[in-house]
Amino acid sequence: xxxxxPDPDLGLRLTGRPPSGIRTILRRPMDxxxxxxxxRPHGGAAVAISALERTFESGVRAIEPLTLELAAGSFVSLLxxxxxxxxxxxxxxxxxxxATGGTIQRAADTRLACVFQDPCLLPWRTVLANAALPLELxxxxxxxxxxxxxxxxxxxxxxxxxxxxxxxxxxxxxxRVSLARALVTEPTFLLLDEPxxxxxxxxxxxxxxxxxxxxxxxxxxxxxxxxAVDEAAYVSDRALVMSRGPGRLVLDHRLSLPEERTAKLRxxxxxxxxxxxxxxxxxxxxxxx
Amino acid sequence: xxxxxxxxxPLVPAVLVLGTLECLVRSEVLPSFLVPAxxxxxxxxxxxAAELYPALWSTATAALxxxxxxxxxxxxxxxxxxxxxxxxxxIYPYAxxxxxxxxxxxxxxxxxxxxxxxxxLASAVIVSIFPVIANTLAGLRSxxxxxxxxxxxxxxxxxxxxxxxxxxxxxxxIFTGLRVAGGLAVIGAIVGEFITGQGLGGxxxxxxxxxxxxxxxxxxxxxxVLGLMLFGAVNLAAWLALRRWHASESRP
Numbered sequence: 001x002x003x004x005x006p007d008p009d010l011g012l013r014l015t016g017r018p019p020s021g022i023r024t025i026l027r028r029p030m031d032x033x034x035x036x037x038x039x040r041p042h043g044g045a046a047v048a049i050s051a052l053e054r055t056f057e058s059g060v061r062a063i064e065p066l067t068l069e070l071a072a073g074s075f076v077s078l079l080x081x082x083x084x085x086x087x088x089x090x091x092x093x094x095x096x097x098x099a100t101g102g103t104i105q106r107a108a109d110t111r112l113a114c115v116f117q118d119p120c121l122l123p124w125r126t127v128l129a130n131a132a133l134p135l136e137l138x139x140x141x142x143x144x145x146x147x148x149x150x151x152x153x154x155x156x157x158x159x160x161x162x163x164x165x166x167x168x169x170x171x172x173x174x175x176r177v178s179l180a181r182a183l184v185t186e187p188t189f190l191l192l193d194e195p196x197x198x199x200x201x202x203x204x205x206x207x208x209x210x211x212x213x214x215x216x217x218x219x220x221x222x223x224x225x226x227x228a229v230d231e232a233a234y235v236s237d238r239a240l241v242m243s244r245g246p247g248r249l250v251l252d253h254r255l256s257l258p259e260e261r262t263a264k265l266r267x268x269x270x271x272x273x274x275x276x277x278x279x280x281x282x283x284x285x286x287x288x289x
Numbered sequence: 290x291x292x293x294x295x296x297x298x299p300l301v302p303a304v305l306v307l308g309t310l311e312c313l314v315r316s317e318v319l320p321s322f323l324v325p326a327x328x329x330x331x332x333x334x335x336x337x338a339a340e341l342y343p344a345l346w347s348t349a350t351a352a353l354x355x356x357x358x359x360x361x362x363x364x365x366x367x368x369x370x371x372x373x374x375x376x377x378x379x380i381y382p383y384a385x386x387x388x389x390x391x392x393x394x395x396x397x398x399x400x401x402x403x404x405x406x407x408x409x410l411a412s413a414v415i416v417s418i419f420p421v422i423a424n425t426l427a428g429l430r431s432x433x434x435x436x437x438x439x440x441x442x443x444x445x446x447x448x449x450x451x452x453x454x455x456x457x458x459x460x461x462x463i464f465t466g467l468r469v470a471g472g473l474a475v476i477g478a479i480v481g482e483f484i485t486g487q488g489l490g491g492x493x494x495x496x497x498x499x500x501x502x503x504x505x506x507x508x509x510x511x512x513x514v515l516g517l518m519l520f521g522a523v524n525l526a527a528w529l530a531l532r533r534w535h536a537s538e539s540r541p
Binding site for chain 1: 433435436438439440442443445446449453457458460531534536
């Protein structure tokens with residue numbers, strides 16, 4: 001499931017094709033001359049993490065050796081209590097932080113995009129200019145990047161707000177702009193770090209639906225960090241639970257829920273059973289619910 | 290708020306104070322050789338126009354040009370200092386040290402270095418450049434880490450990072466520095482003119498020798514108006530640049 005589905009309304013090239021090669025982006029420390037290229041993830045993996053470690057300069061161990069593979073085109077959520085290393089793992093995957101051990105291998109044609117809990121918009125730019133920023137930084141000319149940004153903003157339902165400034169937007173709208181800014185790069189791999197955590201319940205559920213629809217249309221790989229069990233179960237097909245101190249994986253669970261997710265699902269016994277599994281693992285991991 | 294409710298409240302104390310002062314001087318409670326009646330200051334503004342307005346022009350030129358040089362040079366220096374911690378550590382202590390030297394004490398030196406005609410300008414620059422450097426540097430240094438991550442994620446070039454993130458994000462603080470610098474540039478120019486005898490500073494010094502308190506007050510009034518105009522111009526520029534996005538300028 002989760003492969004690309006044509007959607008004539010989106011007007012963008014679909015990007016869920018299988019990776020044609022693997023590129024190593026993080027290596028073991030220099031003292032261990034291992035050739036990480038030898039251990040390729042199998043054909044369908046978007047990212048393969050192997051024995052990944054992160055110990056901070058203070059001596060705090062954020063992540064203990066972690067091995068994990070995310071299938072191309074899958075929607076995976078990552079749950080865990082605060083301080084369990086979720087965000088550290090995200091930063092490592094995004095290349096914003098360097099591992100102290102292990103490897104992260106991404107498919108060679110990976111185009112990575114991130115959405116953070118804070119929308120991170122530039123307040124002096126219009127919605128359009130914010131959405132076009134990644135292309136602008138990569139040297140795409142103005143007409144082309146504006147056209148791409150308009151398409152991305154249409155996909156998140158913000159066509160009417162292109163000329164507004166962030167200060168004129170609601171929290172949910174800011175998050176949509178942030179999502180559009182990620183989509184404008186036509187990512188193959190989307191990292192979301194508690195993107196809707198600061199929003200009210202109704203807005204969050206709307207955006208969850210939106211995100212899942214976008215994923216089904218485009219077939220990119222999603223890693224979705226959240227601390228909300230219901231949200232994790234609702235949007236994803238596979239849920240990982242991390243425990244804290246140091247961060248390690250305590251549950252890797254395939255959710256058996258229908259492909260089509262609607263609000264009705266949230267009140268069904270099936271959904272309650274699946275969230276129960278996650279809730280139990282999270283409670284055992286030391287996380288507050 | 291209507292224009293009347295904005296303008297009227299500050300006018301009330303002004304009218305009261307000026308009226309009382311006028312009465313006190315006319316009834317000779319206050320000696321007119323110490324405090325001039327407001328009406329005689331107004332008269333001086335007209336009768337001494339030949340002296341005052343060319344002086345105002347000369348002071349305004351020095352202050353405005355000095356302010357412009359401070360703004361450009363100060364911003365450039367702050368960008369340079371922000372480029373690396375090592376450069377900042379090497380140079381910033383001297384920038385602070387330069388602030389402890391009273392400009393009045395070095396004004397005679399400025400005459401020797403820059404000549405009579407450029408002393409007021411040099412003095413205006415020296416006095417007004419530090420707030421520009423300090424505020425711009427603080428602004429460039431306080432870019433949100435999350436936004437820096439965002440630019441890193443999208444492989445931003447160092448130039449893009451500076452021009453598209455750090456400088457725009459620092460604009461509110463840059464304008465704070467410019468507001469302070471505007472007022473200081475007028476002060477610096479007048480301090481220089483006390484030595485050279487030109488401009489409003491020179492006119493005030495001459496009026497002191499002539500015991501013309503009305504002329505001194507007229508000079509002070511014009512210098513204040515000049516400072517206010519510079520302050521107003523910076524505020525207008527700040528409003529135009531920031532009104533759409535920054536809370537400090539969102540009121541019309």
